[in-house]
Amino acid sequence: MSKQNTKNAYSPWKIAHHPDKIDQLRKKEQPVPLQVQITLSDLCNQNCSFCAYRMENYTTNQLFGEKDKITGLINNNPNRMIPYDKCIEILNDCKDMGVKALQYTGGGEPTVHPKHKEIFQHTLDLGLDLSLITNGVLMRPGMPEILSQGSWVRFSLDAAKKESYSSIREVSEDYFEKVLKHIKQVVDARNKNKESNLVIGIGFVVTQDNYKEIREAGEIAKDLGVDNIRISAIFTPKDFEYHKNIYPRAKEESAKLKSDLETEKFKVFNLFGDRIEDLIQQKPDYNFCGFMHLNTWIGGDLNIYTCCNNAYNEIGKMGSIKKMSFKEFWNSKEKKEKYKKFNAKGCERCMFNNKNRFIEYLIEDNPTHINYI
Secondary structure: OOOOOOOOOOOHHHHHHOHHHHHHHHOOOOOOOOEEEEOOEOOOOOOOOOOOOOOOOOHHHOOOOEEOOOOOOEEOOOOOEOOHHHHHHHHHHHHHHOOOEEEEOOOOOHHHOOOHHHHHHHHHHOOOEEEEEEOOOOOOOOHHHHHOOOOEEEEEOOOOOHHHHHHHHOOOOHHHHHHHHHHHHHHHHHHHOOOOOOEEEEEEEEOOOOHHHHHHHHHHHHHHOOOEEEEEEOOOOOOHHHHOOOHHHHHHHHHHHHHHHOOOOOEEEEOHHHHHHHHHHOOOOOOOOOHHHHEEEEOOOOEEEOOOOOOOOOOOEEEEOOOOOHHHHHOOHHHHHHHHHOOHHHOOOOOOHHHHHHHHHHOOOOOOOHHHO
16 A cells, blocks of 8 residues: 555645745745646547636636637647657756656646656656646556556546446546546556555546536545545636535535545545635635746646646736747746736636635744644
8 A cells, every 4th residue: 555645645735844935935036836737738538518628718718729720610629739859858957947746737638648658757767756637548558557656646537427427528438437447557556566655536526417426436436445536616607606506415415425435544635615615706815826936837838827727828828938948938037027927816716725825824924833734
């Protein structure tokens, strides 16, 4: 069993363990990020009904789709990927700069990138922490063993029945069992690797189509031998209105899942209530975004964005690394000025409110009792 399999891999409070970063923020300096999120591919092998990047009129759809020059139609599943050589350049820069962790996410599905195995392995070879968010459809030979050397992986399942899985993701019902099989392969590879610290989780985004399956999804996750399940809420242009009718039942089911199934070895991260509060609040009520200084998002279009909420959106676009290296961008005057001027109140919504409030608390002159947060 993994040495860290009972730890909260998604804790926002770990920044308290990096006093150097806190001190830089306190001095109004711009530290090297702790984590860089990379969208290897904007192409996906599924078409989830709640995908924020493919949702018309949503903030993260603004720059995501590609317009056909002939028909004028927008393709919301663009075959756009970061070239392999550019990925290696970015990773080498991250190592040189002192970045600690790489998270591979979407955009699209990271494992659709033809060189994802080599990119993941290079990440590990550099001594960087590796994490992955994936739908788990593709699991090429050797991938479970590579992932067993990483920090965490989260499989986006979002269903407990093959019928709802198929409907939500617009794929064959056979995919559901295939993904469960792949999750088990990673669990087995982790358990065989005595040096592994991999934390394995399942993601469940609550929608109008799956909210009655929360309990069953938790039971499936526990039976597979993963370390946790993460319950969150869909973000849509309608914000809380979308959840209004399902909110009472979903809130109750999420809370009950945690009280009934959580053990020392299996954690339930119930973020549903926090996400709903974020949707109700809409715009942040603070100016300074500490999160964007500690976590940087590189899109498949090679633009740098403040975060996943502002990815593929003009508000969050900080610059491009198409014609420069990531290190050059990070040290550029353009970047420093844009980060300095960024005001969080300009964001339409934020899923990092709690993290930002905690960071703001830490950068006070004399924060007290930080070990009791």
